Amino acid sequence: MHWRLILGLVGTALAAAALFAWSGVYSVAATSGHYPFFSTFLDFALRQSVATQARGIAAPPLDDPMMIRRGAGHYHGGCAPCHGAPGEARSPVSRGMLPEPPDLGPQIGEWTPAQLFWIVRHGIKYTGMPAWPAPQRADEVWDVVAFLLRLPGMDAAAYRRLALGETEAAVARADEELRLLLLTGPTGNGLAACARCHGRDGGGDGAFPRLQGQSAEYLAAALEAYARSTRPSGVMQPVAAALDPMQIRLLAAHYAGQQPTVPNPPEVAEEDLALGGRIARDGLPDRGVAACATCHGPGPGAPNLLYPRLSGQQAGYIATQLTLFMTGVRGPEAEGPRAGIMARALGVHRERLPARPSLWPLRPDEVRAVALWYAAQPAGAR
Amino acid sequence: MRPAALLALPLAACSGQQSALAPMGPEAAGIAGLSWLLIIGGAAIFLLTMLLLLLAFRGGARLRRRLGSRGAILAGGAVLPTLLLSALLIHTLGLADALGGRSADPLRIEVTGRQFWWEVRYPDHDVVTANEIHIPVGRPVELLLTSTDVLHSLWIPALHGKRDMIPGHLNRLRFTADRPGVMRGQCAEFCGAQHTRMALFAVATTEAGFATWIERQRTAVPAPEDPLLAQGRRAFASAGCGACHALRGTEWSGRNGPDLTRIGARLSLAAGTLPNHRDALRAWIADPQAIKPASAMPGFGAVLAPADLQALAAWLGSLR
Numbered sequence: 204m205h206w207r208l209i210l211g212l213v214g215t216a217l218a219a220a221a222l223f224a225w226s227g228v229y230s231v232a233a234t235s236g237h238y239p240f241f242s243t244f245l246d247f248a249l250r251q252s253v254a255t256q257a258r259g260i261a262a263p264p265l266d267d268p269m270m271i272r273r274g275a276g277h278y279h280g281g282c283a284p285c286h287g288a289p290g291e292a293r294s295p296v297s298r299g300m301l302p303e304p305p306d307l308g309p310q311i312g313e314w315t316p317a318q319l320f321w322i323v324r325h326g327i328k329y330t331g332m333p334a335w336p337a338p339q340r341a342d343e344v345w346d347v348v349a350f351l352l353r354l355p356g357m358d359a360a361a362y363r364r365l366a367l368g369e370t371e372a373a374v375a376r377a378d379e380e381l382r383l384l385l386l387t388g389p390t391g392n393g394l395a396a397c398a399r400c401h402g403r404d405g406g407g408d409g410a411f412p413r414l415q416g417q418s419a420e421y422l423a424a425a426l427e428a429y430a431r432s433t434r435p436s437g438v439m440q441p442v443a444a445a446l447d448p449m450q451i452r453l454l455a456a457h458y459a460g461q462q463p464t465v466p467n468p469p470e471v472a473e474e475d476l477a478l479g480g481r482i483a484r485d486g487l488p489d490r491g492v493a494a495c496a497t498c499h500g501p502g503p504g505a506p507n508l509l510y511p512r513l514s515g516q517q518a519g520y521i522a523t524q525l526t527l528f529m530t531g532v533r534g535p536e537a538e539g540p541r542a543g544i545m546a547r548a549l550g551v552h553r554e555r556l557p558a559r560p561s562l563w564p565l566r567p568d569e570v571r572a573v574a575l576w577y578a579a580q581p582a583g584a585r
Numbered sequence: 586m587r588p589a590a591l592l593a594l595p596l597a598a599c600s601g602q603q604s605a606l607a608p609m610g611p612e613a614a615g616i617a618g619l620s621w622l623l624i625i626g627g628a629a630i631f632l633l634t635m636l637l638l639l640l641a642f643r644g645g646a647r648l649r650r651r652l653g654s655r656g657a658i659l660a661g662g663a664v665l666p667t668l669l670l671s672a673l674l675i676h677t678l679g680l681a682d683a684l685g686g687r688s689a690d691p692l693r694i695e696v697t698g699r700q701f702w703w704e705v706r707y708p709d710h711d712v713v714t715a716n717e718i719h720i721p722v723g724r725p726v727e728l729l730l731t732s733t734d735v736l737h738s739l740w741i742p743a744l745h746g747k748r749d750m751i752p753g754h755l756n757r758l759r760f761t762a763d764r765p766g767v768m769r770g771q772c773a774e775f776c777g778a779q780h781t782r783m784a785l786f787a788v789a790t791t792e793a794g795f796a797t798w799i800e801r802q803r804t805a806v807p808a809p810e811d812p813l814l815a816q817g818r819r820a821f822a823s824a825g826c827g828a829c830h831a832l833r834g835t836e837w838s839g840r841n842g843p844d845l846t847r848i849g850a851r852l853s854l855a856a857g858t859l860p861n862h863r864d865a866l867r868a869w870i871a872d873p874q875a876i877k878p879a880s881a882m883p884g885f886g887a888v889l890a891p892a893d894l895q896a897l898a899a900w901l902g903s904l905r
Contacts, residue, residue, distance in 0.1 A: 541887050
């Protein structure tokens with residue numbers, strides 16, 4: 204008797220719900236808002252879900268100014284259009300969303316770094332908050348979190364310095380923008396996006412990879428790989444995907460044509476230099492690591508135009524890319540045969556990726572040493 | 586396939602370059618002799634047993650009584666096997682002793698198993714090559730066997746039995762070739778995806794031929810004058826081949842892959858996978874993963890223009 208009653212009630216409720224949905228009486232309009240208690244309930248569920256899902260995520264140190272600068276560079280293009288930024292109001296378009304993307308400044312303090320990381324990486328269902336375009340690139344997500352933690356109380360001038368870099372003045376002054384457009388034709392937009400982080404001369408501002416001194420062939424190939432999402436990066440994919448082939452060619456030619464500038468050489472300990480230099484020149488034959496310099500210079504002979512040159516490159520960038528190869532984020536699977544050459548030169552087999560950093564063919568301290576050694580080489584050395 | 590042809594199939598392996606029954610030296614001959622002794626002896630004992638069994642069923646009453654007597658059972662079941670197996674043991678121990686080799690000054694060759702090829706070094710001659718062991722006829726040879734990754738096993742049936750190659754451990758294998766010829770060997774311990782394509786060749790030549798070969802290996806690779814070959818050398822530099830491959834007398838001394846000093850003169854490419862031909866070499870460089878998946882060599886078809894690939898194959902092929 205009881206069972207019949209319960210089944211009958213459940214069946215009636217389901218039928219009523221189906222009838223309600225079918226009737227279309229319920230409005231899905233963003234303008235209609237939520238019922239008062241329902242929005243409280245949704246907010247509760249969201250916070251509980253983030254808190255639970257983010258459990259077990261350990262935050263790395265997040266006070267590196269280079270991380271903050273990189274995070275800001277992406278925030279300006281990827282997040283500010285909806286969330287706004289210090290001195291920049293949220294777009295009226297995004298404010299029409301339901302839920303409305305919050306102004307992040309006052310909100311950041313309510314979340315832990317791990318929870319922010321989880322939100323930026325995975326996005327939030329039914330809210331319009333997108334997932335990170337390249338979920339493998341946790342390092343990029345942490346850059347954004349490092350920036351977000353600085354966001355509360357940041358003034359407009361500080362934000363513009365961080366997010367716009369040297370293009371701050373150019374964006375502020377219309378004649379400068381026009382000059383950029385005249386200089387590079389239809390790529391004005393693309394270049395502005397590039398220069399915000401990499402600088403107009405490709406110097407990279409110490410936080411971003413230096414583009415000057417690379418071949419146009421390599422830069423174009425890298426942009427194409429980003430555009431096709433074969434080379435994963437949540438920062439570069441959206442930028443590169445917006446470029447047409449002609450713009451890619453022009454941008455690559457522009458940066459390839461820049462004279463390598465000499466940044467402040469990094470302070471590198473003697474033993475790091477010695478270890479890094481040995482690995483770069485001789486490799487580690489016992490672990491299957493080939494000599495970096497044979498392909499990436501410095502050395503005699505004309506290097507292949509499709510191989511990046513590393514002398515003077517920013518150390519953090521080199522170390523990150525090596526790490527991505529060690530962990531299989533980059534490799535022949537996604538990127539094709541060219542990345543296969545690099546994976547092989549590092550002694551990484553795609554069938555059996557090293558399980559933990561202590562098993563990498565180049566151990567983390569060796570990755571660091573070789574990155575520092577290259578960063579300390581005079582830029583443009585062949 | 587007709588039944589006769591089917592029966593002949595297993596025998597196909599018994600002739601030619603890679604057969605324990607076609608020995609090219611005294612050690613392999615000893616092993617082959619022992620094999621024949623066991624095969625023929627075993628067959629004789631089997632026939633004798635079957636004959637006795639037949640007699641036990643069909644023989645006359647007297648014969649059957651004699652076969653069942655205590656004396657016959659003792660003689661056939663205990664005394665005869667003991668005598669035969671003891672004789673065989675003594676013969677085998679003597680043979681094993683002889684197989685160990687005892688020459689005071691053998692030609693030492695270090696052979697290292699790698700996934701999936703063989704590195705071959707002549708420490709006394711300062712020569713490095715790959716996938717090919719050259720030996721002089723009549724001179725005792727000692728192979729020093731090890732591995733840098735997983736277990737491999739060297740088996741050149743025409744010269745000797747199998748010997749494991751173990752990471753961190755040195756095994757020795759001593760033999761002599763008593764006539765000139767080319768013998769094929771094979772990795773005989775499963776070592777990964779391309780275990781089957783891990784072969785090598787042993788080439789036995791006269792002392793003079795061996796000395797010439799050694800001298801050739803020790804000669805530096807000259808800079809080519811021919812424009813096509815020079816283009817090939819530039820392609821080698823541009824693609825960074827030297828990061829993994831060494832070429833004697835050049836700036837390239839990589840040790841991840843085979844030494845390529847005289848690759849044009851080798852009998853095969855990629856450890857017995859391909860015939861050594863310019864077109865095969867070009868195909869191999871362009872996309873080795875299509876030919877030998879999971880081999881260590883990455884493809885360079887995406888990095889080198891077709892003309893450069895062609896020139897590179899021509900130049901490497903000219904290193905004879």
